[in-house]
Amino acid sequence: MTIIRSMITRSFSSAATIRSLRVCVVGSGPAGFYTAEKMLKAHEDAQIDIIDRLPTPFGLVRSGVAPDHPETKIVTNQFTRVAHNERCSFIGNVTLGSSVSLSELRQMYQVVVLAYGAESDRNLGIPGEDLRGVHSAREFVWWYNGHPDFCQLAPDLKNTDTAIVLGQGNVSLDVARILLKQPAELATTDIASHALAALKESSIRKVYLVGRRGPVQAACTAKELREILALKDLYVNIKQDDFQITAADEEEMKNSRIRKRVFDLLAKASLSSQTHPTSGQPELHFTFFRKPEKFLESNDRSGHVGGVSFEKTTLKGSAGSGSQIAVGTGKYEDLKCG
Numbered sequence: 001m002t003i004i005r006s007m008i009t010r011s012f013s014s015a016a017t018i019r020s021l022r023v024c025v026v027g028s029g030p031a032g033f034y035t036a037e038k039m040l041k042a043h044e045d046a047q048i049d050i051i052d053r054l055p056t057p058f059g060l061v062r063s064g065v066a067p068d069h070p071e072t073k074i075v076t077n078q079f080t081r082v083a084h085n086e087r088c089s090f091i092g093n094v095t096l097g098s099s100v101s102l103s104e105l106r107q108m109y110q111v112v113v114l115a116y117g118a119e120s121d122r123n124l125g126i127p128g129e130d131l132r133g134v135h136s137a138r139e140f141v142w143w144y145n146g147h148p149d150f151c152q153l154a155p156d157l158k159n160t161d162t163a164i165v166l167g168q169g170n171v172s173l174d175v176a177r178i179l180l181k182q183p184a185e186l187a188t189t190d191i192a193s194h195a196l197a198a199l200k201e202s203s204i205r206k207v208y209l210v211g212r213r214g215p216v217q218a219a220c221t222a223k224e225l226r227e228i229l230a231l232k233d234l235y236v237n238i239k240q241d242d243f244q245i246t247a248a249d250e251e252e253m254k255n256s257r258i259r260k261r262v263f264d265l266l267a268k269a270s271l272s273s274q275t276h277p278t279s280g281q282p283e284l285h286f287t288f289f290r291k292p293e294k295f296l297e298s299n300d301r302s303g304h305v306g307g308v309s310f311e312k313t314t315l316k317g318s319a320g321s322g323s324q325i326a327v328g329t330g331k332y333e334d335l336k337c338g
């Protein structure tokens with residue numbers, strides 16, 4: 001504690017002018033760096049220390065954004081310029097709450113900005129969530145991005161050919177793409193070497209992306225959807241029955257160009273997909289109108305997940321009252337996975 005405090009004190013006192021505004025930003029992700037950048041511009045006498053619990057800066061730009069999206073990570077050049085400002089310091093390995101307390105920071109600085117992100121998961125609260133092989137996207141993404149908290153995750157990618165991803169937003173698409181992309185293509189990216197080695201040995205070739213609502217409500221954006229649909233040799237399966245849209249769906253699309261674009265891309269992919277995959281071909285299945293009810297244990301009772309039980313859903317509500325919500329129909333379907 002004393003060492004940390006003296007590190008911080010030395011940092012701001014060495015660079016500080018006599019009358020400076022001493023600022024501590026906790027967290028070195030985009031929120032922290034943009035705050036520091038604006039403060040440096042707005043206050044000529046601001047002296048800023050950015051602290052982070054990790055030894056490395058940039059938060060989820062480093063450990064969230066997909067390794068094959070280098071163009072998104074370019075923003076770190078801008079953050080590096082901020083860190084090079086002589087009135088700004090980055091101090092890694094300092095955790096608010098254990099290395100230093102908020103009251104200590106308040107004594108040392110005139111301004112303390114808390115920009116430490118969101119580092120926990122939202123549980124589904126359904127049975128079987130603690131079975132082995134059920135991972136939050138945060139754990140899995142941190143694993144393939146080399147975040148120190150989850151380098152040891154070692155997800156079992158060898159004893160199954162199927163993964164189920166719950167959700168159809170951009171992070172779900174990232175996860176599905178990393179699982180289905182050719183390892184030779186991943187090798188040229190920023191992916192962690194332990195993850196690349198595991199993915200080279202992976203037997204997973206089938207990924208289900210499951211959403212509670214329909215293709216109009218899929219939460220991804222068109223750019224990311226186009227990218228996954230264009231994966232080499234990919235077989236895409238989307239049931240055409242899911243495209244029977246209602247007046248409320250039409251209304252939702254009228255209100256959102258993004259929703260309309262995503263819907264059109266899914267509809268086109270559904271029409272143009274082959275009838276059956278060829279042997280060994282990577283498969284991506286978009287499954288709509290399914291709400292997870294429970295995770296099922298594998299048949300060998302090993303405590304590992306072996307599938308997911310879903311309740312089929314239908315949509316209620318009108319686009320005018322926000323968006324439509326999924327309600328259960330009392331009909332169920334199980335999907336096997338590892």
Ligand SMILES: Cc1cc2nc3c(=O)[nH]c(=O)nc-3n(C[C@H](O)[C@H](O)[C@H](O)COP(=O)(O)OP(=O)(O)OC[C@H]3O[C@@H](n4cnc5c(N)ncnc54)[C@H](O)[C@@H]3O)c2cc1C
Binds near residue numbers: 028059072097119
């Ligand atoms: C898988 C994934 C993919 C994404 N892809 C994109 C994308 O392509 N494009 C895009 O624009 N956005 C993307 N995002 C969203 C984007 O990464 C986040 O919105 C953004 O990083 C949030 O910034 P932040 O600064 O609030 O938090 P974070 O980036 O999470 O930064 C918080 C920092 O605080 C530190 N910290 C936490 N607790 C403490 C503590 N107690 N003491 C000290 N430090 C602490 C953490 O180590 C971290 O460095 C993605 C997110 C995820 C999860």
